[in-house]
Each structure stands twice: as C-alpha cells, then as structure tokens.
Amino acid sequence: MMQSPSDIMLALAEFSGIEIPAAYRPGVIGNLALIQAHMQQVMAFPIPEDIAFACEDRP
Amino acid sequence: MSGVLHGAAAFRSGAISATAAVAETLDRISRLDAGLGCFTRLFARQALDEAQVQDRARAQGRRLGPLAGVAFAVKDLFDLAGVTTTAGAASRLDAPPAARDADAVARMRAAGAILVGTLNMDEFAYGFVTRNAHFGTTRNPRDQARLAGGSSGGSAAAVAAGMLPVTLGSDTNGSIRIPAALCGVYGLRPGRGAVSVRGCFPLAPSLDTVGYFAATAQDFPLLFGTLKDDGASNPVMETPRVATLGGWFARNVTPDLQVAIGRIGERLGARGTIELPEVERARSAAFLITAAEAGNLHLPALRTRAGAFDPETRDRFLAGALIPAAAILQAQRFRRWFIARTFEAMGDHDILLAPAAPGVAPRIDDPVIQVGGRSVSARVQLGLFTQPVSLLGFPVLTVPVAAASGLSMGVQLIAKPGGEALLFRAAQALEEDGLVGMAPVQDRDVHTAFA
DSSP states (O other): OOOOHHHHHHHHHHHTTOOOOGGGHHHHHHHHHHHHHHHHHHHTSOOOTTOOOOSSOOO | OOOHHHHHHHHHHTSSOHHHHHHHHHHHHHHHGGGTOOEEEEOHHHHHHHHHHHHHHHHTTOOOOTTTTOEEEEETTBOBBTBOOOTTOGGGTTSOOBSSOOHHHHHHHHTTOEEEEEEOOSGGGOOSSOEETTTEEOEETTEEEEEOOSSSHHHHHHHHTTSOSEEEEEESSSTTHHHHHHHTOEEEEOOTTTBOOTTBOOSOTTTOEEEEEESOGGGHHHHHHHHBOTTOOOOOOSOOOEEEEOGGGGSSOOHHHHHHHHHHHHHTTOOOEEOOTTHHHHHHHHHHHHHHHHHHHHHHHHHHHGGGSOHHHHHHHHHHHTOOHHHHHHHHHHHHHHHHHHHHHHTTOOEEEEESSSSSOOBTTBOEEEETTEEEEHHHHGGGTTHHHHHHTOOEEEEEEEOTTSOEEEEEEEEOTTOHHHHHHHHHHHHHTTSSOOOOOOGGGOOGGGO
C-alpha cells in the first residue's frame, strides 16, 4: 500500500532515532505538509551543475 | 520620544542628566508596558547605577562614549553577562546565566548606552507575530487589538511607544523588518556578516543577522558605526540608482502601500521596475533552510524536554528536523544561484524597493493575512516579502509609512552588500520630505486594560 509523504518522513525519523510521540504527530504532520510544498518548489528547479553547495553564503 | 542623537547631545550638553533620562524612561515603561507587553525583564537598579556613574564622569570632565546617556533594551536572545538568555522560551528559564555580553550588547555598552531590560519575542524567534506562550503577546502600540509583528515584536513596539530610542533585535526571515513595518518604526537588517551575531541565541545560523530599531532615520549612521564589524560597509557618495521590485513583490499588496512605494520611488528617482527570478522558490528555500537548521539545533532539547516547548513551535521544529538532506543541499545551491541572478538583475541599480509586509498589522483575534485571495496564518506567512530577500543576505532598511487607517506599513529599501550607508542616506532624504517616518503614539491612546 502506498504511504503518504508524511508517513514516509515519520518512518525515516524513526529510522534515524528521532521519536515523535503520538500526541505530537497531528501537529508535526500538518507542518510536514507545508514543508512538502516548499520541498517540491525547490527540488523541481534545475540548478546548473557548476553551482556547488555552500552553507555559509555571504553575497 | 526624541532619538538617539538628540538624547546623547542633551546629556553631553548638560541639558539632562543620565539619571533623569533613565528615570524618565523607566517611568514611561511602568506606565505603558502593562498594556503592551514589550518587556520580559527590567534592570532598573543597574540602569540607574550606571546612569549615576556617567553623571559623575561628566561632572569630572571625563571622556564619554557617543551613546552616553542613551537608554536601550534588547530582544531576549542576546547574552547579557550574569543573566539567563531565555530566547523567549520557558524551557530556558533555568538555563545557566551567560558568561559575557553578546558582541552587539558589548559594543552598545562600550559606546555608553545604558541597558534597561529585555524584550519579548516569539519563542526561539520562530514566528512573525510575538505571541509567546510563556511571556504573553506583545500588542501593537498603534492599535492594541493588533499584532506587533515578530519575532522581534517587543523591540519594535518599545520604540513605537516612545519608551526607548533604540532597541536591538534579530532578523532571520523578517523578524526586524516585519515588526518595524507593523509598528511604524525604522528597522535595519544589516548585510550578512556586517554585525557580529556572537552571543545571540541562534534560529538558523546560515541566515541569522543582528540589527536594530530606531525612531528616526537620522540615528542609523551612528548606531551602525557602533555595531558594525571593522571593515563593514563603505560609504558611497554618488546618488543611488533606484528601482522598484515587481512580480512577486507587486502582488498581495494593499493599495495604499502600493501608492506609498510609488511615492518613495518617485522621490528617489526610481528608474522603472525590476523582476527577480524565481522569488517564490527563494522563499521556499529560505523556509526549508530555516526549518532544518532550527529543527536540528533544538532536537536534543526536544528529545528530553519537548513538553516545555510552546506546542506550535515544538511541532514546527520537529517537522523541520525531518527534512531530507537532498532538499537542504538543493536549497543551499539554489541560494547561490539566486544571489548570482539577483546581482545580474540589479545591474547598476543600488537600491531596490519592496513591501515589507502586505499591509497593516493583522488583528490579534483574527491573525491572518490575505494571500492569493485566501486567508493564511500570519504567524507563518507574514514573511512573504522578507523571506526571499533574507536568502540574499543583502542589507535592508525598513522605513515606516502611514496607512490611510492611521496604522502603519513598511517598505524595504534593499542595497547590495556594503550598501548600508546608502540606505541611511535615502531614508534620511525620505524622512526630511515627510514621505516616511515614525508617527508618535499618544500616551492616552495606550490602554492598560489590555494587560
């Protein structure tokens, strides 16, 4: 059976040792839905290969 | 409330003692703050002691710093020696006190400014509204039924109410620019790296900046000179070339804010409209980077003390901690692409104009804004126009403009890196012409019944 993106992310969290108590899951899933929309925006963009990763960008 | 320059000059000239100035400030805070909720802690005794030391120094003819006699306060995420940094979180109330002042606080104090207290914020600076589960909601001095904006809401509201001429805040995705707009004060997000963030409780370290709020544009050069790292910002003397940002920045904006931006553009000689590429995606990238960095930062505390968090913040942090690495790597690469394309799009323009928030402050009992014809959460979505600009790391000064309703709105003046001085000059010109400025809040209009 196909799982929802939130289910998959929560399963991955468990895999990483991050426990999300059942009481918090509705709120976390609501936020994951928002994150999913932003992820789709970013992941869909074809970034040129010569743009490398750098986490401390200063313009 | 007079500004920093005025207050410092009054003290130096002997027109007022530091003790009298601080006592007046504390009195004003005691009368007004019950209805506004700006302050989380007051250091009245220490502030008065420090003021007396400055009065004696002046009487002895000793050299005084440029901010001597000027009171200030800081968002409750700056380290203060001997004081616990709460970052607006109940879970940190029993944290050990800071060993030393944050760099920005140390620089203000070294220049003679007198610290009077700490200011309210969204928990861990993660929000745009300053509704804090432990410290309460900061109300907008222009209409106490409305939000002050956030996360540096206490800092903005304290200046708007005339309690202080300057306060420190932080801005990751708009936390200075949005409350400045909604409360009707000036707020600077300096360029990334221009002002030290050391000693400030982080939200998203690759986007965090430290800045300040002030009542008049005239105060910005002195304050920036006090706070900036050596070598930051080069004064530019030529007339700035200005353009208005279109596309994303022209949608979801109230008509009176559109008119205000047009007038500012006209006064600054704006040469048309520029569209930045992929702005909505830039906002998404800033959102993901913030969520992931903040989630990761707080994960250890969430594992052991999740119940001490504001439930809304907790759930956002937990979700952020689950974002896959692929999305964060892509967001950071997109960030480099967006910065490069923005430089290209700006061409020889020096300043860009954009709204800071869609319009006036939302009501506290209906904390939503309209985006694309839909009502969406102000807490999460007020950063519509500030988040994409955060991704650039460019300096931004929010200038206040009056709405037809008497409330306030804000316009972002955005410069290339090192362009802070240009922004100050432009804001001063606009202020002198009466196009922007902080309208005074009358004491009689601030009601303590809201406490």
